[in-house]
Amino acid sequence: xxxxxxxxxxxxxxxxxxxxxxxxxxxxxxxxxxxxxxxxxxxxxxxxxxxxxxxxxxxxxxxxxxxxxxxxxxxxxxxxxxxxxxxxxxxxxxxxxxxxxxxxxxxxxxxxxxxxxxxxxxxxxxxxxxxxxxxxxxxxxxxxxxxxxxxxxxxxxxxxxxxxxxxxxxxxxxxxxxxxxxxxxxxxxxxxxxxxxxxxxxxxxxxxxxxxxxxxxxxxxxxxxxxxxxxxxxxxxxxxxxxxxxxxxxxxxxxxxxxxxxxxxxxxxxxxxxxx
Amino acid sequence: xxxxxxxxxxxxxxxxxxxxxxxxxxxxxxxxxxxxxxxxxxxxxxxxxxxxxxxxxxxxxxxxxxxxxxxxxxxxxxxxxxxxxxxxxxxxxxxxxxxxxxxxxxxxxxxxxxxxxxxxxxxxxxxxxxxxxxxxxxxxxxxxxxxxxxxxxxxxxxxxxxxxxxxxxxxxxxxxxxxxxxxxxxxxxxxxxxxxxxxxxxxxxxxxxxxxxxxxxxxxxxxxxxxxxxxxxxxxxxxxxxxxxxxxxxxxxxxxxxxxxxxxxxxxxxxxxxxxxxxxxxxxxxxxxxxxxxxxxxxxxxxxxxxxxxxxxxxxxxxxxxxxxxxx
Numbered sequence: 001x002x003x004x005x006x007x008x009x010x011x012x013x014x015x016x017x018x019x020x021x022x023x024x025x026x027x028x029x030x031x032x033x034x035x036x037x038x039x040x041x042x043x044x045x046x047x048x049x050x051x052x053x054x055x056x057x058x059x060x061x062x063x064x065x066x067x068x069x070x071x072x073x074x075x076x077x078x079x080x081x082x083x084x085x086x087x088x089x090x091x092x093x094x095x096x097x098x099x100x101x102x103x104x105x106x107x108x109x110x111x112x113x114x115x116x117x118x119x120x121x122x123x124x125x126x127x128x129x130x131x132x133x134x135x136x137x138x139x140x141x142x143x144x145x146x147x148x149x150x151x152x153x154x155x156x157x158x159x160x161x162x163x164x165x166x167x168x169x170x171x172x173x174x175x176x177x178x179x180x181x182x183x184x185x186x187x188x189x190x191x192x193x194x195x196x197x198x199x200x201x202x203x204x205x206x207x208x209x210x211x212x213x214x215x216x217x218x219x220x221x222x223x224x225x226x227x228x229x230x231x232x233x234x235x236x237x238x239x240x241x242x243x244x245x246x247x248x249x250x251x252x253x254x255x256x257x258x259x260x261x262x263x264x265x266x267x268x269x270x271x272x273x274x275x276x
Numbered sequence: 277x278x279x280x281x282x283x284x285x286x287x288x289x290x291x292x293x294x295x296x297x298x299x300x301x302x303x304x305x306x307x308x309x310x311x312x313x314x315x316x317x318x319x320x321x322x323x324x325x326x327x328x329x330x331x332x333x334x335x336x337x338x339x340x341x342x343x344x345x346x347x348x349x350x351x352x353x354x355x356x357x358x359x360x361x362x363x364x365x366x367x368x369x370x371x372x373x374x375x376x377x378x379x380x381x382x383x384x385x386x387x388x389x390x391x392x393x394x395x396x397x398x399x400x401x402x403x404x405x406x407x408x409x410x411x412x413x414x415x416x417x418x419x420x421x422x423x424x425x426x427x428x429x430x431x432x433x434x435x436x437x438x439x440x441x442x443x444x445x446x447x448x449x450x451x452x453x454x455x456x457x458x459x460x461x462x463x464x465x466x467x468x469x470x471x472x473x474x475x476x477x478x479x480x481x482x483x484x485x486x487x488x489x490x491x492x493x494x495x496x497x498x499x500x501x502x503x504x505x506x507x508x509x510x511x512x513x514x515x516x517x518x519x520x521x522x523x524x525x526x527x528x529x530x531x532x533x534x535x536x537x538x539x540x541x542x543x544x545x546x547x548x549x550x551x552x553x554x555x556x557x558x559x560x561x562x563x564x565x566x567x568x569x570x571x572x573x574x575x576x577x578x579x580x581x582x583x584x585x586x587x588x589x590x591x592x593x594x595x596x597x598x599x600x601x602x603x604x
Contacts, residue, residue, distance in 0.1 A: 112389055119360065123384050129350045130385055133357020133365075136342065137318075141362075160381075163350035170345075 005067070009052040014219050017087060018048035022248045023274045024083035028099040030267035035100070035108065038245035038252060038260045040080040042183050042216075043150065046241055047084040049222040050148055059089035062116040068145050069134050071118050073127020074152040074181075078110030078117075085116045125158030127151055128178055132164050135173045146230070150179045154186030157195050162207070169208035174233040177226065178209075181216065183243045187258040201240055209238045216241030249273055296493075298458035299433025303396070304329030306437035307366060308336055310444055316364045317444065320344060322351045327456060328368035328398055348378040352393075356385035359392045364444060370404070371397030371412025371453050375419055387422040390448045394440075395419075400429060400453040400489060401540030401569065402583055407576030412453060413569050417545020419451040420518050426450035426471060427518040431492035433459035435468045439515060442471050453489065460493050463513075474521035480510020482601055483534035483563075485593065486525065488514045488547050491538040494583070497590035502597060509536075509597055517547050522554055529555050534563040534600035538593050543568040563600045567593060 009017060025040035051057060055068040062085075072081050079099060086093045091114070098104035105113040109122040118134075121127040131149040138145050155161055168176050182200070184191045197203070204211040210232040214225045222241070229237035245260075246252030249270040252260065262270075311317040311333060318340045319333045325343065334341040344351040348369060355365040367374065374397035375382065386393045397415055404410040419427045426446060430436050436459065443450045469475050477492070478499065487495040492513045502509050512528070514521070529535060535555070537548035548566030555564055569586050583589050 119356070120384060120388055123380055125349070126353045126381060126385055129353030129381075130357040130360070132350070133354035133359075134361045135357070136354065137358045137361035137363045140318075140339065160347075160349040160353070163345075163347035164353070167344060167347065167350055167354065 005058045005064070006054070006056045007052050010220075010223065014048060014052055017052045018045050018219065019248070019274060020087050021048055021080065021083040023271065024086065024093070024096055025079050026249065026262070026267055026270045026274060028079050028082070028096050029262050030264070032100050033263055034259055034261045036076045036079050036259065037262050038185070038255060038257055039074070039077045039181075039183070040083065041249060041252065042243040042245045042247050043077055043080045043181055044083075044248065045217045045219055045222060046150065046179055046181065046243070047080050049219055049226065051084040051088045053223055054226045055148065056145070057088065062090050066143070066145060069118050069131065069147045071121065071127045071131050071147070071149045072110055073121045073149055074124060074155055075110040075120065075122030076108070077150070078106070078108065081110055081117065082106050082114070085114075090116045124152070124155045125160035128161055128164035128168070131176055131178075132168050132171070132173060135168070135176045136171060139173065139175055146175045146177060148177050148179065150181060152186075153180055153182045153184065153191050153200070154194070156180065156197055156200065165204065165207045165209065168236040172235045174235055176236040177229040178236065178238040180238060180240050181243050182240055183245045185245050185256045185258065190256060204238045204240070209236050211238050211240065213240045214242070216243035217247055297461045299436070299461050300458050301329045301332070302433040302436035302459060303440070303454055304332045306440045308333050309437070310441060311337055311340065314364070314444065316362065318342060318358060318363045318365050319368065320351060320355050320358075320365050321368045322346055322348050322373065324369050324398075327370070328396065330368050348373045349381050352378045352381035353385045355393045356389065356391045360389070364392050364394070366394045366396060368396045368398075370399050370410060371415045372399075372410055373397075374451065375412060375415040379418055383422060386449045387425050390424050392447055393449050394443050395449070395451045397451065397453045398456045400455060402574055402586060402588060403455045403490060403540065403579055405576055405578055408573045411574055413542050413574065414545065415451070415453055416517055416539075416541050416547065417549070420545065420550065424448055425518065426516070428471070428516050429453045429489035430459065430515055431487070431489055431513050432462040434461055434463055434465045435515060438465050438468045442468075446471060455490055462493065462496070468515065471516045472519035472521060473516065474524050475513040475515065476524070477511040477513050480533075481508040483536070483597070484510045484512060484528050485536050485538055485597060486512045486514055486528075486547070486551060487538040488517060489540050491540050491588065494588065494590045495538050495593055498593035498597065501590060501594035505598060505603055507598060507601055507603060514547055517550065520550050520554070525551055525554055526558055529558060529560045529562055532560070532562050534597065536564075536593070536597045536600055537566050537568075538588070539566075539568045540588060541568050543570055565596055565600055567596050
């Protein structure tokens with residue numbers, strides 16, 4: 001909690017960071033005119049809360065051993081992670097213009113070719129398992145570092161997710177915090193329409209996780225949930241974060257599209273709104 | 277009764293006779309010894325502790341033993357996470373589960389990041405009585421295709437400890453396929469070449485048999501049968517399938533004599549394919565064959581039956597080589 005590399009921003013300062021992340025996301029996707037803009041905007045508040053308040057992170061040394069780990073299991077959201085890394089100072093903001101450019105390490109599906117990306121996920125279901133492994137080693141070495149893993153709600157359809165959920169609870173990994181981005185969206189439509197997973201909170205609880213339902217756009221609520229997760233040392237915590245794809249841009253908000261069109265007029269309108 | 281002359285093992289001072297002594301649980305003891313000297317080594321498994329000889333590790337170093345349950349996808353990613361945090365995870369399961377069951381996880385979380393994870397897959401090829409569910413007949417093909425993945429198989433119980441030490445010393449991912457239970461004592465421990473080098477077991481006048489794993493013992497038997505026909509075949513033991521000793525194999529191929537690869541694996545994608553690729557691109561012309569499981573699924577049965585039925589017996593090796601040498 002007292003790490004020199006933990007920013008602890010709150011209130012208007014943190015909200016401003018979330019807004020900045022959204023601007024980066026729109027600017028990065030605009031030249032391509034389509035992409036994971038819905039997810040990037042939707043997860044911006046979660047990423048802001050993690051990188052600008054909750055997590056210990058040294059932008060000068062992304063491999064710093066004392067850092068908290070963040071794993072982006074749906075690596076399609078890389079646009080949001082890159083925005084957070086740049087805004088946090090781990091890469092120059094102008095580098096974001098290289099997003100999706102041939103030869104750039106800022107790949108559309110985030111790869112650990114870019115320092116600061118902890119693991120190359122996006123083949124869904126793996127991120128939480130990798131986080132469990134990190135947490136086991138960190139714990140056995142007496143490290144205070146924590147492991148945060150963002151997973152998608154559609155990703156819960158992958159069996160490996162539940163292997164990891166079972167494992168983290170069995171090993172009582174109090175240093176693990178999962179965040180499920182519940183945006184009710186996957187490639188073929190709403191998550192409920194593709195494969196209704198029923199009572200998600202009941203499932204996580206049944207597997208032994210400290211389960212917190214939170215508004216994924218309420219920064220105060222997110223910070224409180226992360227604090228509660230940190231206080232729960234007996235085992236892992238999951239934040240079931242309800243989010244809205246495209247959040248913060250009127251023209252995109254609530255549109256359910258895995259790979260959303262972002263034509264120039266909408267991009268300009270979005271930036272005007274975010275910069276307003 | 278015919279008394280057969282012992283076969284001298286080149287550069288090792290050791291000899292081999294039929295019915296040679298065996299080494300039990302060489303792997304389990306070697307892993308524990310290495311772990312006692314290196315606190316970074318952790319042992320992971322998926323409910324196959326006894327069958328992978330890791331019960332000794334579990335009982336001696338319980339704090340460093342992690343049973344992940346019957347969940348191989350999770351197993352591989354957990355190992356990756358531990359390696360990314362500075363440990364050296366040794367992952368123990370059956371070869372089928374270490375490769376085809378969890379291949380995407382191995383590719384993306386172990387091979388791609390070059391995670392320092394050692395995968396150990398027991399019951400290669402037809403050494404399992406369990407049929408296609410338990411017979412790793414395609415594991416070498418899968419793992420050999422991964423950039424940066426080291427692929428090895430010991431032929432000899434005495435090579436297990438030094439081979440495992442080589443894998444631990446190598447900073448990067450590796451896959452070892454290894455027969456469960458007893459392994460023959462063929463060679464001295466110090467006869468194991470470094471990774472990327474093969475072992476000339478016996479020089480040959482009439483060509484070469486290149487073998488790996490359990491096929492080395494069967495090839496030694498075949499040498500006897502061939503000698504009775506006046507054919508002196510040489511034998512090379514390939515422990516390091518990837519990286520392959522391309523210099524040695526190229527030099528053998530350059531002799532222009534018959535060359536037979538014998539492997540306990542599909543003829544597609546394994547050692548035979550690796551050697552064939554090398555020969556095909558070398559521009560050399562020679563008589564060459566791959567002896568292995570001939571692009572079929574096997575069945576559940578005992579090893580002697582399976583090795584006979586699927587053409588992996590000493591007699592089959594001898595017959596195939598004699599055919600290549602024009603003596604069949």
